[in-house]
Amino acid sequence: MSHQNHPELAEAFNKDFERTTWHDETLWFVRQKRDKAVYPIPEFQDLRTLASEIKDHTLSNLDNYLIEFEQNAIKNGVKVHWAADAVEHNQIVMEIIKNSCKVEGRNPRLVKSKSMLTEECHLNDFLEKNNIDVVDTDLGERIVQFRNEPPSHIVLPAIHLKKEDVGETFYEHLGTAKGEKDPQILTEAARQHLRGKFVAADVALTGVNFAIAETGSFVVCTNEGNADLGVNLAKVHIACMGIEKIIPDLHHLSVYTRLLARSATGQPVTTYTSHFTKPVEGKEMHIVIVDNGRTQQLGREDFRSSLKCIRCGACMNTCPVYRRSGGHSYDFTVPGPIGAILSPNIDLHKHKSLPFASTLCGSCSDVCPVKIDIHVQLYKWRQIVGQANELPAAKKWAMKGMAKVLSMPKVYDLSGKLARGALRILPHGLTHNESMNPWAKARELPDAPKQSFKEWYEENRQ
Amino acid sequence: MTSREKILASIASNKPSLVTMPNVPIFEGDGSVERFKNVLESIGGTAVELTTKAECQEAIDKYYHDLVNVASDIVKANVSINLDTNKDILEQVDLAVIQGEIGVAENGTIWVPESNMLNRALPFITQHLVLVLDKHNIVANMQQAYDKLEGVGNYGVFIAGPSKTADIEQSLVIGAHGARSMMVLIY
Amino acid sequence: MLNTVGVFIRVKLPKLIFRPLELKNMKVALFIPCYVDQFYPNVGVATLQLLEKLGVEVTFPMKQTCCGQPMANGGCEQDSKGVYEHFVDIFADFDYIVTPSGSCTYHIKKHYDIIEQTPAVQKIRKSVYELIDFIENVLKIEEIPVDFPHKVGLHLSCHGQRGLRQANASEITGVRDGQISKLLRKLKGIELTELDRNDECCGFGGMFCVTEEAVSARMGQDRISDHLRNGTKVLTGGDVSCLMHLEGIVKRQNAPIKVMHIAEILNGNQP
Numbered sequence A: 001m002s003h004q005n006h007p008e009l010a011e012a013f014n015k016d017f018e019r020t021t022w023h024d025e026t027l028w029f030v031r032q033k034r035d036k037a038v039y040p041i042p043e044f045q046d047l048r049t050l051a052s053e054i055k056d057h058t059l060s061n062l063d064n065y066l067i068e069f070e071q072n073a074i075k076n077g078v079k080v081h082w083a084a085d086a087v088e089h090n091q092i093v094m095e096i097i098k099n100s101c102k103v104e105g106r107n108p109r110l111v112k113s114k115s116m117l118t119e120e121c122h123l124n125d126f127l128e129k130n131n132i133d134v135v136d137t138d139l140g141e142r143i144v145q146f147r148n149e150p151p152s153h154i155v156l157p158a159i160h161l162k163k164e165d166v167g168e169t170f171y172e173h174l175g176t177a178k179g180e181k182d183p184q185i186l187t188e189a190a191r192q193h194l195r196g197k198f199v200a201a202d203v204a205l206t207g208v209n210f211a212i213a214e215t216g217s218f219v220v221c222t223n224e225g226n227a228d229l230g231v232n233l234a235k236v237h238i239a240c241m242g243i244e245k246i247i248p249d250l251h252h253l254s255v256y257t258r259l260l261a262r263s264a265t266g267q268p269v270t271t272y273t274s275h276f277t278k279p280v281e282g283k284e285m286h287i288v289i290v291d292n293g294r295t296q297q298l299g300r301e302d303f304r305s306s307l308k309c310i311r312c313g314a315c316m317n318t319c320p321v322y323r324r325s326g327g328h329s330y331d332f333t334v335p336g337p338i339g340a341i342l343s344p345n346i347d348l349h350k351h352k353s354l355p356f357a358s359t360l361c362g363s364c365s366d367v368c369p370v371k372i373d374i375h376v377q378l379y380k381w382r383q384i385v386g387q388a389n390e391l392p393a394a395k396k397w398a399m400k401g402m403a404k405v406l407s408m409p410k411v412y413d414l415s416g417k418l419a420r421g422a423l424r425i426l427p428h429g430l431t432h433n434e435s436m437n438p439w440a441k442a443r444e445l446p447d448a449p450k451q452s453f454k455e456w457y458e459e460n461r462q
Numbered sequence B: 001m002t003s004r005e006k007i008l009a010s011i012a013s014n015k016p017s018l019v020t021m022p023n024v025p026i027f028e029g030d031g032s033v034e035r036f037k038n039v040l041e042s043i044g045g046t047a048v049e050l051t052t053k054a055e056c057q058e059a060i061d062k063y064y065h066d067l068v069n070v071a072s073d074i075v076k077a078n079v080s081i082n083l084d085t086n087k088d089i090l091e092q093v094d095l096a097v098i099q100g101e102i103g104v105a106e107n108g109t110i111w112v113p114e115s116n117m118l119n120r121a122l123p124f125i126t127q128h129l130v131l132v133l134d135k136h137n138i139v140a141n142m143q144q145a146y147d148k149l150e151g152v153g154n155y156g157v158f159i160a161g162p163s164k165t166a167d168i169e170q171s172l173v174i175g176a177h178g179a180r181s182m183m184v185l186i187y
Numbered sequence C: 001m002l003n004t005v006g007v008f009i010r011v012k013l014p015k016l017i018f019r020p021l022e023l024k025n026m027k028v029a030l031f032i033p034c035y036v037d038q039f040y041p042n043v044g045v046a047t048l049q050l051l052e053k054l055g056v057e058v059t060f061p062m063k064q065t066c067c068g069q070p071m072a073n074g075g076c077e078q079d080s081k082g083v084y085e086h087f088v089d090i091f092a093d094f095d096y097i098v099t100p101s102g103s104c105t106y107h108i109k110k111h112y113d114i115i116e117q118t119p120a121v122q123k124i125r126k127s128v129y130e131l132i133d134f135i136e137n138v139l140k141i142e143e144i145p146v147d148f149p150h151k152v153g154l155h156l157s158c159h160g161q162r163g164l165r166q167a168n169a170s171e172i173t174g175v176r177d178g179q180i181s182k183l184l185r186k187l188k189g190i191e192l193t194e195l196d197r198n199d200e201c202c203g204f205g206g207m208f209c210v211t212e213e214a215v216s217a218r219m220g221q222d223r224i225s226d227h228l229r230n231g232t233k234v235l236t237g238g239d240v241s242c243l244m245h246l247e248g249i250v251k252r253q254n255a256p257i258k259v260m261h262i263a264e265i266l267n268g269n270q271p
């Protein structure tokens, strides 16, 4: 399958002008809610610094914290599993499900709350192929699951869809009235439908927002209550976490719980901040700790701080490119600015266009609650793409040529003069030919002056 | 090598040299009942101030007289819920009235430990939720809350208002999967 | 910026006699970025004239070309080394290097870390200044006596704003303030546009403007709509690159907005 790069997918997205406006404004609205929630907290910037430094410390001692976490979790009666990659992760999850629920005559039933890690591992597909029924229970995730699409945002999975689209999907899958698009009514339909799934589930799977080394607990944050409802009704709870989710203790947790929801949606805190430590008697709790490229990223000095991400999605909401190209244009589990610095670690060739899907405006770094220097890392990934010979040939040679010219003042002066001369003489239709000059699709070129500044200076000042 | 060993070894060789842990202060802040109430209402909850805890029954009778199946160890209940209650019964609960331990003024959230829940599923499966809170247990922010908690027990949840979602076009809808409404009785 | 035909109107302004003590005997160089030199010479002229009016003796080294940013942002930092070294050769002898571009300033300060950090390189990374930063923080000038009775929309270029911290960022505070708006606000007769989105990127982004043409153009169009909606008549900013992109859109749309670089306004040019 030929793979489309970001500019192509973004261009396709922009074909619908009105919808792009709507997408941009909807996400900007979330960014504004975030601002309103952040400005009144006097120590918000201090909290960002702390959150960043706690993670720096934790990453520098990650193996020991993981060991401490594991020991405490085991003491709590939790089963801890380790997965080196996505394949192993999926295998482990499947085996837990198959071993724990020997059901006769039907497939085991799994309800899932949001977990970007399982998206990253493409768990749903794998389980379904292995005869396990999987239901995503977060409303947004359920919507995209019905539609057989990946989420387009890590916090707002269905943000690319309008209520009419959701209405159509629910008409098809849940039997709501044709043309019904009232979010209240659609949400109620999903509530009724999913209550049935919660009650019927054998196993519940959740992600992990934070894992606490000191207590062996893990924390899951939701607004809908789907994680707790699923877990507390099912016999088995599986929690999947990347190795980077660890923080040392509860005192540190408080820094993150003050930052996460304000940054993500502008709420003061998520509705439910749930701390799981021990399973109820007679039930099972499993934790799957996953690497899948993370230790490699840890070893990349310039990029390791991307592991500090708490998946709040603020860098997406603020990104002027993301808002105008949509999550699917990134073609990676985590879209937006953070996705653009995580993805090249996974597959440089496939995702080589992502570090360039940015103006390097730096808004992402300023909004990030853990102060990841995202735009600096984008710049650095660009250099790696360049070094790895992954730039389009025309661009590469243009750059090399430009660099030569710009290091030789005489050649520079002359080529500037020639270019300006050409621009003045050539007809508008040619200089603004869209296929030769993408600039000109929506923009005029600057007028080419007769004199450069240098020439003027020679004439007037020397 | 097991995956565990592989991962730990890879971390050990890839991690940077030890970065010192910052000193995380406990920030001061406004922990007033007023602020708690304002924030709670801004996130879709309702706050009612009582003079004594004994008035809870009266408040429930007043605000929830139309609800049939009530589960509680604080007010009169007509469904009895415990650790072993099965799903069919839990599903029938209209109202749960349970004790909250610590309220946080900055974000309107309340700590509910497992020991207060009757059953872990109850605060989520009930159609409506009432938490009862001693106003002396309201603190300013999460740091103060965790400081006061001294551990999170086997299972515990900070609950902030009713269940909600904005997954359809960012329109806020109250009552996603969990409680459709949430009231805090402060005494 | 439209008037680029090589005719430069000398505006008569009371010459500001101003020469801070510590600037005596200081060697100040003017760096005019490559695209300004070629396409917006009048911005270079305005910058030079403005500095002269402010009492600064400026030298313009004739062999200068570019800071190397276009290639580096395109992923070819290694190829730019020659350009970096050339820049250092040209400017090593000066105490201050002033340029009407936040973006080039940021690039030199931030990204000249891949060449050997000789004393000359270290010095250059410290002594390069964006024009307005230089005026306010080196010359310590807080007000420039110019009449500008127009409704002005300020485009904050990201590299100046977030890169050099020349203006507050809305991610961090709700207070909208910065070096350029401080000076602008004091011009006689001026009214500043209150934008819906005060500091959203215009979408220029160097090579981004052609490699991601669709998003780039859309970002620029949205900036222009914001200015039009809120009454901007003159659009200004500290970076010619952003302004070139925005002006391209203004001209294509025939929008009633005149684009001027901040140096032109402070130099007393009128739209």
Ligand code: SF4
Pocket (backbone or CB within 6 Å): A308, A309, A310, A311, A312, A313, A314, A315, A316, A338, A364, A367, A368, A369, A370, A371, A372, A374
């Ligand atoms: S990179 Fe920062 S802003 Fe982006 S999702 Fe992660 S934590 Fe949030």
